[in-house]
Amino acid sequence: MPEGHTIHRLAADYAERFQGQQVRATSPQGKFSDGAALVDHQVLETTEAHGKHLFLGFGMDRWIHIHLGLFGKLGFGTAPAPPPTDTVRLRLANTGFYADLRGPTTCALITDAEKHAIHDRLGPDPLRPEDDGGRAWQRISRSRTTIAALLLDQKIIAGVGNVYRAEVLFRHGIDPYRAGRDLTRTQWDAIWSDLVALMREGVRHNRIDTVRPEHTPEAMGRPPRVDDHGGEVYVYRRALQDCHICGTEIRTAGLAARNLFWCPGCQPTGGAA
DNA sequence: AGCTCATGGCGAG
DNA sequence: TCGCCCTGAGCTG
Numbered sequence: 001m002p003e004g005h006t007i008h009r010l011a012a013d014y015a016e017r018f019q020g021q022q023v024r025a026t027s028p029q030g031k032f033s034d035g036a037a038l039v040d041h042q043v044l045e046t047t048e049a050h051g052k053h054l055f056l057g058f059g060m061d062r063w064i065h066i067h068l069g070l071f072g073k074l075g076f077g078t079a080p081a082p083p084p085t086d087t088v089r090l091r092l093a094n095t096g097f098y099a100d101l102r103g104p105t106t107c108a109l110i111t112d113a114e115k116h117a118i119h120d121r122l123g124p125d126p127l128r129p130e131d132d133g134g135r136a137w138q139r140i141s142r143s144r145t146t147i148a149a150l151l152l153d154q155k156i157i158a159g160v161g162n163v164y165r166a167e168v169l170f171r172h173g174i175d176p177y178r179a180g181r182d183l184t185r186t187q188w189d190a191i192w193s194d195l196v197a198l199m200r201e202g203v204r205h206n207r208i209d210t211v212r213p214e215h216t217p218e219a220m221g222r223p224p225r226v227d228d229h230g231g232e233v234y235v236y237r238r239a240l241q242d243c244h245i246c247g248t249e250i251r252t253a254g255l256a257a258r259n260l261f262w263c264p265g266c267q268p269t270g271g272a273a
Numbered sequence: 274a275g276c277t278c279a280t281g282g283c284g285a286g
Numbered sequence: 287t288c289g290c291c292c293t294g295a296g297c298t299g
């Protein structure tokens with residue numbers, strides 16, 4: 001269930017259990033046997049996330065690069081580790097814990113130089129404290145592409161996925177089909193700082209919540225949402241339901257092979273500030 | 274048992 | 287823009 005907040009959380013989860021210690025590394029599935037053999041018995045020195053990319057650093061110019069894609073999952077547990085199932089791409093284990101990686105798009109051993117190349121092709125990440133939304137604005141403000149598509153472009157901004165995209169545009173009353181260059185700098189700055197806050201909360205709670213306090217289920221006397229991603233949201237996967245704020249029916253449409261959700265009432269075409 | 278769908282991203286055409 | 291890769295849950299039979 002991976003948007004950027006998940007990956008940053010996992011970087012911390014790995015560090016908490018394995019950093020500074022030798023690990024045992026295996027690939028029960030077999031697709032990462034060579035890589036696992038090269039880090040087996042090595043010390044996990046550091047972990048890092050940039051957008052949806054996760055890096056496990058073993059020193060000696062060796063990093064494991066993990067990208068979960070749409071289906072990838074990590075499962076942590078305490079020793080003794082049970083026999084791995086046959087889809088486990090990578091198991092790390094020490095005396096106290098194990099971590100099983102399944103279904104990633106990427107799990108590869110890379111060098112420092114290769115890691116740098118990945119950072120270079122990623123935009124600023126709202127969860128990296130030193131990163132700057134102004135860099136993203138330079139691209140957005142010159143683009144005729146829709147803001148909805150730009151927000152999912154990891155070269156422009158790293159870590160935003162389909163849920164945060166839908167929700168942040170809703171929160172700022174912006175029509176998802178508006179061109180990037182038709183946003184104001186003020187609007188973009190507000191979106192960026194909102195993403196910083198929302199995604200930090202996402203890391204803290206390990207789920208995506210975007211509703212403001214006055215629109216929580218408790219505040220509105222409505223039943224809590226039950227959904228895979230687990231959080232309270234305004235528009236994501238709420239097609240045909242009523243907007244919590246204006247009552248308009250939430251709409252959905254395909255955009256660049258992803259499902260887009262928005263409220264036509266709160267996010268009017270050409271309007272809103 | 275088989276189908277569909279999902280918070281992602283790549284390369285071919 | 288489409289097809290493809292990765293996995294598993296939640297349906298439908």
